[in-house]
Amino acid sequence: MSTERLHELPADVLALIETRTGPVLKHETAVSGLNSEIAARIHTPETTVFVKGLREGHRRVWTQAREADVNPHVRGIAPALLWRIQAAGWDVLGFEDIPGRHADYAPGSPDLPLVADVMSRLSTTQAPDITLRTMSDRMKAHTDTPELFAGDTLCHTDWFPTNVLITGRIAVLVDWAWASRGAAWIDPALWVVWLIDSGHTPAQAEQWAARIPAWNTAPAESIDAFARATASVWEEIADGQTEPWVDGMLHAARTWSAHR
Ligand SMILES: Nc1ncnc2c1ncn2[C@@H]1O[C@H](COP(=O)(O)OP(=O)(O)OP(=O)(O)O)[C@@H](O)[C@H]1O
Numbered sequence: 449m450s451t452e453r454l455h456e457l458p459a460d461v462l463a464l465i466e467t468r469t470g471p472v473l474k475h476e477t478a479v480s481g482l483n484s485e486i487a488a489r490i491h492t493p494e495t496t497v498f499v500k501g502l503r504e505g506h507r508r509v510w511t512q513a514r515e516a517d518v519n520p521h522v523r524g525i526a527p528a529l530l531w532r533i534q535a536a537g538w539d540v541l542g543f544e545d546i547p548g549r550h551a552d553y554a555p556g557s558p559d560l561p562l563v564a565d566v567m568s569r570l571s572t573t574q575a576p577d578i579t580l581r582t583m584s585d586r587m588k589a590h591t592d593t594p595e596l597f598a599g600d601t602l603c604h605t606d607w608f609p610t611n612v613l614i615t616g617r618i619a620v621l622v623d624w625a626w627a628s629r630g631a632a633w634i635d636p637a638l639w640v641v642w643l644i645d646s647g648h649t650p651a652q653a654e655q656w657a658a659r660i661p662a663w664n665t666a667p668a669e670s671i672d673a674f675a676r677a678t679a680s681v682w683e684e685i686a687d688g689q690t691e692p693w694v695d696g697m698l699h700a701a702r703t704w705s706a707h708r
């Protein structure tokens with residue numbers, strides 16, 4: 449379920465932000481992304497900052513803490529968190545602004561090697577000692593063998609292309625709300641479904657996944673089980689809703705599972 453994005457920054461939030469940034473010249477609301485009440489670029493005479501904010505009573509305000517806790521462990525992979533404000537009923541994160549565009553996962557896209565590179569770096573990042581869900585727990589309703597997905601790697605898990613910003617010759621990952629602890633091959637496995645959705649055959653998609661070293665040492669039966677479980681996850685997401693992108697992902701996940 450999505451949250452209504454505020455198009456104008458409420459005056460009280462702007463005042464809070466200005467305690468960190470100094471006077472704001474102008475701001476623009478981000479067009480994509482549906483979870484944050486506030487997602488905006490803030491311009492001051494000196495700098496530009498990207499802010500994400502939720503009210504303290506919001507049912508997903510825990511995602512602010514997750515992003516803040518993960519951030520020091522993903523420097524060079526994610527935009528740096530500059531500050532966090534918890535005041536006046538708001539929880540607001542200020543990030544380094546990434547002047548980029550969303551990744552394109554289509555066959556032949558020049559972004560694909562950049563995504564594989566950032567994913568490779570993440571796949572060798574140990575999960576930090578912070579509150580994180582485990583992939584075994586997240587998938588347990590969708591498989592008889594959740595233990596196959598266990599591991600000590602930090603996984604991003606939300607490879608929606610709007611969460612991957614291309615800037616210059618690198619990809620930067622935003623939106624760490626669903627960061628989890630799991631096997632190092634989980635992120636490439638999740639990317640496979642997006643690649644199929646974007647026009648790759650399952651074999652072509654897995655060739656991209658194989659750019660991530662952890663994929664190549666993953667037990668085949670674990671990936672088989674993950675493909676089946678992922679199709680089940682998308683069946684649950686698609687149940688009772690008609691968003692075309694969800695149908696696309698369900699189809700892609702089923703196509704991959706059948707291929708395995
Ligand atoms: N540090 C940043 N610099 C520049 N743009 C950013 C930054 N972080 C996020 N964005 C832009 O804002 C959009 C929304 O951000 P993000 O995905 O983190 O928020 P969200 O509201 O939690 O979204 P979602 O609906 O995907 O959960 C991103 O798709 C991206 O275009």
Ligand SMILES: [Mg+2]
Pocket residue numbers: 481482608610611622623
């Ligand atoms: Mg997002």
